[in-house]
Amino acid sequence: MDQLSAMRVFVRVVETGNFSRAATALDMPKTTVTNLIQGLEAHLRTTLLNRTTRRVMVTTDGALYYERATQILSEIEELDGSLSNSQAQPSGRLRVEMAGAFADLLVVPALCDFHTRYPQIQIDLGVGDRLVDYIAENVDCALRAGTPSDQSLIARKVSEMQMITCASPAYVERNGLPSEPEDLTRDHHFAVAYLQAQAGRILPMGFERNGETKEIVPRYVVSANDARTYMTAILSGFGVAQVPLFMARDALADGRLVPVLTDWNCEPLQLYVVYPQTRHLSNKVRVFVDWLVKLVRTLD
Known part of the structure; x- marks a missing residue:
């Protein structure tokens, strides 16, 4: 069994909620998807998914495996990207957190510009001023007001807000x-x-x-x-x-x-972009942070 392929298939099944939709998204036969999931469960000696005729439900073990699998796949993607020659066109999903006011009034109105520059990056935008576990929630970076207190994060000051x-x-x-x-x-x-x-x-x-x-x-x-x-x-x-x-x-x-x-x-209120140390080599994080810094400085 190709465990990495099985892991990718499992993540897609969880995210689509359906074997058929996962097979379509991955451009592979449904039987291949089914066989890879069965092989992964046999390898792990546990049930990851409960199947019914209408839907697929994640088990407790499956939820834990999904959380770690998404982190591992993200890290592999970042490692590949940092060593490849694809810096001009970084790609992949980018998980970003910020306060609703920054999202509504500043970032979202300008996101079409970012998409035009980097059409292969898919942004998952989390909105709210809440405590975030960057590693557990697989968050790539965040725009935060105030000096960060978490020493495990890399913080880049981008502006002082009047x-x-x-x-x-x-x-x-x-x-x-x-x-x-x-x-x-x-x-x-x-x-x-x-x-x-x-x-x-x-x-x-x-x-x-x-x-x-x-x-x-x-x-x-x-x-x-x-x-x-x-x-x-x-x-x-x-x-x-x-x-x-x-x-x-x-x-x-x-x-x-x-x-x-x-x-x-x-x-004045200090504004920072923060991200986990494990994310700093990622091309997608680098280009988004650079774009965000230029955007925020329009407030000066």
Whole structure:
């Protein structure tokens, strides 16, 4: 049995959910697919797939094997790519994670440009500000705000995002304007807090004026760990917040948000591309990261 071929066939069967569709995708007879799966199960002495007349279901052992098989096949693909002469046309699936605001407002609108340059790369985009196990989830890279704390990751700084302190007109009408950053910790003022998923803590708000810096942990009614939800809470009048200027620009222009504490500057937010050390030789990761760096710098 060609175990590598059987592994590839097994992964495709799991992903398509059907022997026939897997055979079509792999351009091989269905009997070959069936024989390879049977040979793999015999070799491993376990059942990987439960078959019915209508569908294929992955067993517990099969799910574990699928997780490791996808990692192994990805690493083989990356090794082959790093040693081949195909750098002009990298190919394969690329798993990318980023916050929803970056995806919606920045990356997805420009992805057609990336696809035109690299038509053989298939992007699986995971959206959200959550804690990611890069190895277990087979994530190739991520776009993250804030200095990474995971020392096992390679981090490449790509930009410093300009931030602005703002609130909705409804909040200002109801609560008034804060005059000092400390107002957000007392009296009748509130902030919309950002919950950092990786650390499980509320991010402080940073202020600077004439060399004086302040870091405030504000009172809040609502916190969120997703940038889009965070923005919705601000627009809904839940409090004062600090957001990247590119996210707030339209709302400021049409009056849905107004600047507050304008005599204090916000600390810029660092933006990084991070990826596991095992991914740094991959051509597909390299070209995507280089493209993403140029794209993000359009925010400067």
